Amino acid sequence: GQQLNQSPQSMFIQEGEDVSMNCTSSSIFNTWLWYKQDPGEGPVLLIALYKAGELTSNGRLTAQFGITRKDSFLNISASIPSDVGIYFCAGRMEGNEKLTFGTGTRLTIIP
Amino acid sequence: NAGVTQTPKFQVLKTGQSMTLQCAQDMNHEYMSWYRQDPGMGLRLIHYSVGAGITDQGEVPNGYNVSRSTTEDFPLRLLSAAPSQTSVYFCASSYSPHEQYFGPGTRLTVT
Numbered sequence: 413g414q415q416l417n418q419s420p421q422s423m424f425i426q427e428g429e430d431v432s433m434n435c436t437s438s439s440i441f442n443t444w445l446w447y448k449q450d451p452g453e454g455p456v457l458l459i460a461l462y463k464a465g466e467l468t469s470n471g472r473l474t475a476q477f478g479i480t481r482k483d484s485f486l487n488i489s490a491s492i493p494s495d496v497g498i499y500f501c502a503g504r505m506e507g508n509e510k511l512t513f514g515t516g517t518r519l520t521i522i523p
Numbered sequence: 524n525a526g527v528t529q530t531p532k533f534q535v536l537k538t539g540q541s542m543t544l545q546c547a548q549d550m551n552h553e554y555m556s557w558y559r560q561d562p563g564m565g566l567r568l569i570h571y572s573v574g575a576g577i578t579d580q581g582e583v584p585n586g587y588n589v590s591r592s593t594t595e596d597f598p599l600r601l602l603s604a605a606p607s608q609t610s611v612y613f614c615a616s617s618y619s620p621h622e623q624y625f626g627p628g629t630r631l632t633v634t
Contacts (some may be wrong), residue, residue, distance in 0.1 A: 414566075418565075443621050445621065445622065447625075452628075453627060453628070454527075454613050454615075454625030454626050454627050454628050455566070455613070455625045456625070457622055457624065460616070460621060460622050462621075500565060500566065503567075504620055504621065508559075508620075509571065509573060509579075510528045510556075510571065510581060510620075511556075511568070511583075511619060511620055511623065512570055513558075513565040513566040513567075514563060514565055515565040516562060516565055
């Protein structure tokens with residue numbers, strides 16, 4: 413099935429640092445979503461993107477829909493301890509009723 | 524609104540046993556889906572439904588059955604549990620396949 417390549421797989425950063433992660437596909441997507449999952453919880457939607465080139469912010473989080481429609485990026489500025497968790501990208505192809513998820517980026521903040 | 528609720532939260536089964544994982548939502552969402560989450564593999568779609576009476580297979584449907592008799596409920600049945608079905612199961616709902624809201628998950632162990 414369709415695969416989404418998410419990188420990096422894990423990140424170890426210090427509090428206050430900025431974070432960047434990305435998601436790439438071999439196919440064109442018309443929707444990109446970013447989710448965060450805390451330990452023992454279900455994923456929570458952070459940002460939804462619907463148009464190529466779109467740049468959307470949610471507080472310290474900013475996500476972009478790549479102009480090729482085959483990638484998306486998530487940036488977190490000035491990280492804080494509650495940013496710890498796993499970040500998943502998800503995408504949907506035109507005419508497809510299903511979402512495809514990436515394998516996640518695990519973010520850890522080093523004291 | 525309670526959002527998406529899942530029961531049970533934890534379950535241990537013996538190989539060959541059957542059981543039903545419950546999922547309910549009170550947001551009047553048409554679209555509901557079941558995912559399983561395994562370490563390093565992200566979220567994989569098992570079955571989904573675009574409305575009452577309509578279901579379809581996802582990426583990994585074997586060994587699972589679903590039905591959608593009401594808008595609110597979308598139970599997942601394991602017909603004959605196998606150790607390979609040890610996983611965390613998430614139910615999600617939304618108005619469309621885009622912005623899905625996830626439940627808290629059911630952690631299933633098959634021995």
